[in-house]
Each structure stands twice: as structure tokens, then as C-alpha cells.
Amino acid sequence: MVEHKLKIKSEHYINVINGTKTAEIRYNDRNYQVDDILVLNEIDSLGNFTGNKCSVIVTHVLDDNQYLQTGYVMLSFRMFYSGDLNKDINEIKAQGIEEAVINQVLQHRLMTEREFTWQSYRDEILSYADRLKND
Known part of the structure; x- marks a missing residue:
């Protein structure tokens, strides 16, 4: 299990918090794996950190060039406590x-x-x- 600190825009952060967003497409420059922890740090429209953050646990990694651009993965996740x-x-x-x-x-x-x-x-x-x- 690896912890990754990532930025996330406010409009997406809210949806993670309320449970409607449970997946994220990311460039796989970190070799994401199931059970990794993503610490999502909210940023505003200017790219400034708001101070809000949450943690999610990766439950599935879709790495398929038929559905995603080369080098990208879809990370399914749930809130992590x-x-x-x-x-x-x-x-x-x-x-x-x-x-x-x-x-x-x-x-x-x-x-x-x-x-x-x-x-x-x-x-x-x-x-x-x-x-x-x-x-």
C-alpha cells in the first residue's frame, strides 16, 4: 500500500466527499495499485490549495488501452478511514x-x-x- 498526494478541483472534490464520484482517470506516472491510498487535496479555480482534503482507497485499477489513452488508468475508489x-x-x-x-x-x-x-x-x-x- 502506497500513499499518493494528489490535487483535485473543488467541483470534483465535493462529489468525492458526497459519494457520487467513485472513480478518477489519472496518468499512471505513479504505478497505481489496488489498496493504494489517494490523499485528495482540494484546489480552487486558481489552483490554490483550500486546506480541505480527504483520503480514498483504490479498489480497482483499469489499465486498458482499448478504453483509455495510452499511459492513463481509471482508479475506482471508496472513502478510506x-x-x-x-x-x-x-x-x-x-x-x-x-x-x-x-x-x-x-x-x-x-x-x-x-x-x-x-x-x-x-x-x-x-x-x-x-x-x-x-x-
């Missing part, structure tokens, strides 16, 4: 829900222009929890 190696799947899912709650509050406050409502917040968290149950 430092205690993942010592937890069963239900504990990991519970931690994911807790982290989703925190991230959704931040996302609503910082990244949207619409007014925060508890109903929309509740609906999004329940949707995220359902996705975790089905994984």
Missing part, C-alpha cells in the same frame, strides 16, 4: 454516515447559494445512508 483495517463493514458504514453528516453541513454552508433547510439535509443523508446499505 484510518481505522478501516481494524473494523468490520458495519462499523465502516456507520463511520461513513457520520462523516457524510458533517460534510453535508459544510457543503450546504459553503458551496451552495440555496438556503439550507433541514428537510433537504435529511433527505440527502438518508439517500447517502441507503447507498451505503446497498454496497
Whole structure:
């Protein structure tokens, strides 16, 4: 397992955090492997670090020149938690829900222009929890 520190634009970072983005196409200059950890550091539209970051674990590496440009791979991933190696799947899912709650509050406050409502917040968290149950 190798840790890779990478940059990711804000519009993509948000989708990783909320669970809708679970893959990334990258130039394979680092020999990415299953179980590698990607530390995704958010950058703004000017390329400046925002200070936000998250970690994901690579679950699959697609390296196929029929579907991707030569030298590129598609990395499938899921959120990584430092205690993942010592937890069963239900504990990991519970931690994911807790982290989703925190991230959704931040996302609503910082990244949207619409007014925060508890109903929309509740609906999004329940949707995220359902996705975790089905994984």
C-alpha cells in the first residue's frame, strides 16, 4: 500500500466527499495499485490549495488501452478511514454516515447559494445512508 498526494478541483472534490464520484482517470506516472491510498487535496479555480482534503482507497485499477489513452488508468475508489483495517463493514458504514453528516453541513454552508433547510439535509443523508446499505 502506497500513499499518493494528489490535487483535485473543488467541483470534483465535493462529489468525492458526497459519494457520487467513485472513480478518477489519472496518468499512471505513479504505478497505481489496488489498496493504494489517494490523499485528495482540494484546489480552487486558481489552483490554490483550500486546506480541505480527504483520503480514498483504490479498489480497482483499469489499465486498458482499448478504453483509455495510452499511459492513463481509471482508479475506482471508496472513502478510506484510518481505522478501516481494524473494523468490520458495519462499523465502516456507520463511520461513513457520520462523516457524510458533517460534510453535508459544510457543503450546504459553503458551496451552495440555496438556503439550507433541514428537510433537504435529511433527505440527502438518508439517500447517502441507503447507498451505503446497498454496497
